[in-house]
Amino acid sequence: MKFLFDLFPVLIFFAVFELAGLDQEAAAASATHLFGWMAASGVIIAKNGPTMWATVATVLGTLLQIAWLKLRGKHVDRMLLATFGIVVALGAATVWFQNDAFIRVKPTVVYWMFATVLLVAELGFKRNLAQAAMAQAMQLPAPVWRKVLWSWIGCFLFLGAANLYVAFNFPIETWVKFKVFGLMGITFVFLVAQVLLLSKYIVEDPQE
Secondary structure, eight states, X not given: OHHHHHHHHHHHHHHHHHHHTTSHHHHHHHHHHHHGGGSSSSOOOGGGHXXXXXXXXXXXXXXXXHHHHHHTTOOOOHHHHHHHHHHHHHHHHHHHHTOTHHHHHHHHXXXXXXXXXXXXXXXXXXXXXXXXHHTTTBXXXXXXXXXXXXXHHHHHHHHHHHHHHHHTTSOXXXXXXXIIIIIHHHHHHHHHHHHHHHGGGBOOOTTO
């Protein structure tokens, strides 16, 4: 369920982009009416309609995630708050300049932020955040925990680089599909492979 929760803004972006793309002129006209004031020119041009709608929807989707957690009395992770800040900043730039390069680079900024946090915690504070997050579910020898940590760092760095390659070498329609099916697919395969490799270390609940 948490995986789907984390995926919510990405799915929102994809759904809104595809829906708005069915009629770009109508999407641009409605975007101009509702949030054209957010653009430097005051008018959203037709070809940018789907991207502008999807960008605004992503900001609202991430805000809804935070609001949902708050309403349920749940802890809002600092990484989610940081991600929200990045989405707002790059989303605002996307709409203001009507330049999709800002929103295209967003996944890379987020992935590399994750990698940086893991790296700084390990090298600067001698704290393995992968172990801190997963210690209750499995018990691993210290060398294995380090391998898990570096595998996550490597995965985030690779995902960020892959996003940049597709974002600036293919049309935005291709990038939007890659963002959902490519980046999320790679992440899912990585998670499954890691679970299979570490399954022998999983701690079973004695009450079950």
